[in-house]
Amino acid sequence: MAKRPTKPPRRDPYQEREQAKYDNPIPSREYLLELLSAHGRPLGRREIAEALELESPEQHEALRRRLRAMERDGQLVRNRRRGYLVVDHRELVRGRVIGRPDGAGFLMPDGAADGTGGRAAAGRGGTSRISLSPRQMRSLLHSDRAVVRVTGCDEQGQPVGELVEILERGNRQITGRFFEEHGVGFLVPENKRLHQDVLLSADGRGGAEDGELAVAEILAQPTARRQPIGRIVRVLGRSIDVGEEDEVAARIHGVPIEWPDGVEAEAARFGAEVGEADHAARTDLRHLPLLTIDGADAKDFDDALYCEPTAKGWRLLVAIADVSHYVRPGSALDAEGRTRGNSVYFPRSVVPMLPETLSNGLCSLNPHVDRLCMVCDVLLQGNGKILRSRFYRGVMRSAARLTYDQAAAAIVDGNERVRGALEAPILKQLESLHRLYQTLRQARERRGAIDFDTTETAMRFDERGRVVAVEPTVRNDFHRTVEECMITANVCAAKFLGKHKVPGLYRVHEHPNEERLEKLRGFLAQVGLTLGGGDAPSGLDYAAVMEAARQRPDRHLIETVLLRSMQAAEYRPDNAGHFGLALEAYAHFTSPIRRYPDLVVHRAIGHILDGQRGASFPMSHHDLVTLGEHCSMTERRADEATRDAAMTLKCEYLADHLGGEFEGVIAAVTSFGLFVQLEGVYVDGLVHITNLESDFFHYDQVGHCLIGERTGKEYRLSDRVRVRVARVDKEERKIDLEMLAHPLARPGSGGKGSASKRRGAKGSSSKGSSSKGGGGKAGASEGGGDQEGGAARKGRNQGGRRKR
Known part of the structure; x- marks a missing residue:
């Protein structure tokens, strides 16, 4: 007789959330994972039901559906005896497939470093990506999600995997060039990470001619024995015409362009103005001179600032567009915003996360009109340390829409003409904000935040849309003022999530891993420098190296190598701090118009403001792990697409030279x-x-x-x-x-x-x-931390504010 399974070690901590979501709730996914982990062996569905003491047919059916969903999402796999195993970050790992032009690839594990299914740990501050051979990649394409089994290590000590299960396909359409050989038509993808050509049937060529750029819909995904099969749905032409660079780059990298049915209509139903009914239960801030400060060509204003001195320091209000009031879970707007993950800022256009009726209209903090906002109200000491903060929903009216250059001219340069055009309360605000910035800047330096001096560029076009110059962008004190205020609000948001134990997404920037530190120290030894901090150097250790190199002729070289030693930032539900900013906790709160993780953080904060407990927040840890990985992917996708579009324009410009x-x-x-x-x-x-x-x-x-x-x-x-x-x-x-x-x-x-x-x-x-x-292609530079300039920043419509 089979041994009766032991009971789970403790009650389900997410019972409240499950009861709010379902009429006949069963234990949560987290509890099921804990149950299976406690047993230490695969369990069949009947054994699980017995251990959970489920009795009714409805509960048994709910369990069956939940286990299937967990299997589909890569939390569980079934063995040949139909027993369920946890994908537990040691042998079985789930994540996103990253392809390489040579046909090989690797799996980038999901963000959670625990038994809920995710990371192959590789020492402090790092996650080993798992190498996949060309044979394992036959059934896969770049951007697919999969579960792999770690089978060993290669000569460099990196883990090697074999495919266990494909969870999700990442490519519905592929853009490439059509060719025909010996009567067989095929599409060669423009994205070099897509290593397999798409086979086209005789009636699926869409009128494309040899060498033309086209978009193919995938009818059958690749298998171990066959390439993907598709049909052409759009022909883009033989060359990229002036003005088409952005669209082509978006299609190559899978950035959604068209709005699905119903999304724009749903956004339009909110109207163009805030109604009186929407003011209910909100703090009225319309008497305060809140200011928006952005780039000259900005169209979506998602943050506004107010600052006043206090007896002990400063009071800072960071008012952020309350997108969560309009974009509700389960709506068509929410589904498309999640799919897009973020707005994409190309050199001459924007692919917004939300329709422009919201992003540039009702959710944009335009001057002199009522707008709904979520407010971070912070008290700071005179040295910049946060005393306390609170969040609340408000209604505001921006007193002025200013540009960085305008604010800097008035306050830093003392330009009397600019000052004379501004009202006294606005000038007073700018002066207070600038003094606060100087305080925050000193606090930033004391804690050891890393600040690399990188050059970012913008393109200038003529009346025909052709590039006439590529120019460096100059960041002034008010770029930095707004950035420091945003960082302060983001820190408060992260602390709020932790204090109330409400699930959310943190912006995580881990320490450099052992391999990168070893290479960095090897380089520094060659140029007579050392990096302190042992196995876990801090930002202060990096800053010491930068200070030692400040007067050296090879300073640029040293700073570049330091930057490339750092890891990329990610979105995760488990806080691991932000190395580059030298912060223990950090979350993105300040841009819900253009970043989906910020919208999730707003919802988490609103959940507590509505009197709910953190455990009842409707998103589970697994939901947030998957969402964080997805949003990190869409961010990388945006970077690659914008680099490609910029490189096309630069090639066009340099062709004349x-x-x-x-x-x-x-x-x-x-x-x-x-x-x-x-x-x-x-x-x-x-x-x-x-x-x-x-x-x-x-x-x-x-x-x-x-x-x-x-x-x-x-x-x-x-x-x-x-x-x-x-x-x-x-x-x-x-x-x-x-x-x-x-x-x-x-x-x-x-x-x-x-x-x-x-x-x-x-x-x-x-x-x-x-x-x-090949030739000099976009993205040639290596590595990178979270000093995210260039294509990763807010973009041409936002005046170069850095994204942290």
Whole structure:
């Protein structure tokens, strides 16, 4: 007789939530995972029902459906004996598939580091991605979700996996070029991470001609024995016309463009003005001179500020558009907002997360009109430390819509013409905000937040829509003022979630992992510097290195390598702090118009404001793990799409300079060549290794350089060079350069040793190697932390405010 399963170790802590959601509730997913983990062996459905003491047929049916749903979501898998096993981050791992052009790939595990199904831990501050061979990738495409079994490690010690189950397909349509060979039509994806061509039936070619760009709907996903099958639903043409760069980049990377049926109509039903009934139970802030400060071409204003001095320091109000009042769970608006994950800011257009009737209208804090808001009301000490904060729903009326340049001209520059155009209460507000910024800036430096001096650019177009210049954007004190106020509100939101034990999404930026720290320390040793902090360096340790390098000629090189040692930030329901900002807890609260995680945080805060308990919040931990992974993916997708669109425009601009000579800086070193950023135009191109001297080059990964074996010639990150534009391919988004002179001026190491003395450094060797790296393509630079500039920031319509 089978041994009777033991009872679960404790009562279901989420019983209240389940009772609110269902008429005949059964134990939660979290409790089922705990039950299975406690038994330590697979259990069949009948054993689980017996352990839970379920009796009625309705409860048994609910259990069957829940187990199937957990299996579908990758929390559980069934073995051959129909027993359920927990996907528990040790052997079975679920996550997102990331493809590579060579046909291999890897699985990026989901964000939770516990038994709810997620991360393959790899030491402090890091998660090992799991390598997938080309054979395992036959059934998969980039952006699919899957469960894999860890089967061992490769030569570098990285885990290797085999496919167990496909959870979700990530590609419904694929954009690529149509070709026909021997009567067989196929589509070659433009996204190089999609490694398989799409086969097209004779009646599925949609009138496309050889070499034309087209969009194919996937009719059958790939299997171990067959490529994906599709049919063309739209032909885009042979070349990308002026003005089409954004749409093409969006389609290549799967950014949703069209609104599904009913979404825009649902948004329009709210009307254009806030009704009196919506004011009920809200704090009236319309008497306060709240200000919005954004870029000159901004259209959606999601935050407004008010500041006043107090006896002990400052009172700061950060009022954020109350999107949650309009976008409710279960609505068509909510479903599409979740799918999109975020707005995407292209060089000349925006793909919004929400329809413009909301994002630029009713939810935008436009001047001199009533708007609903969620308010973070903070009291700060004179040294910038948060004394206490509270959240409440309000109704406000923005007193003025200001730009960063306008505010800086009035307060920092003291421009009398600008000051004279502003009312006294507005000037007083700007002066208070600027004084508060100086306090917050000092507090930021004391805690060790990392602040890299990176160059961000914007494009200038002529009346025909062609790029006439690529220019650096200049951040002034009011960019930083608004940023510090937003960071303060985000910190308060994270603390609120933790205090009330309400589930939500944190913005997590982990410590650099062991592998990255080892490479960083190896590099710093070569230039005579050291990084303190042992296995867990802090932002203060990074800041000490940056300070030591401040007066060195190779400062840019050192800062670049420091930046690339950092990990990317993610959305997770489990708080692990924010390394780059040196904060113990951080959540995104300030942009619900354009980021879905912020909307979730608003709902979590509103849940408590409505008198509910954290345990009854309708989203489970698993829901938030999956949502966090999805939103992290849509953020990466947006970055890749915007980089592609920008690179297309830069290629178009540089095509008029074919054969031109430029000075530039080596921005990245790879085994197949050098990426050079051209001075004055801020465009990256590739000097392929075959265009260097006739020598056998070693790639020193630690030293970030190529070293000639015979000549000892070195090409190092941050070296200044002179190059010629040899080829520009707008369709492939590649720029090839020829080396003319190197180095023009080499930064001194200021320390021990030089690359020529490191001939034996660990690395790869290359001479004329054929690489799929091709020409200078967007995204050449490596690594990255959460200093998210460029395509990852708020974008052209928001004046370059950084996204943390």
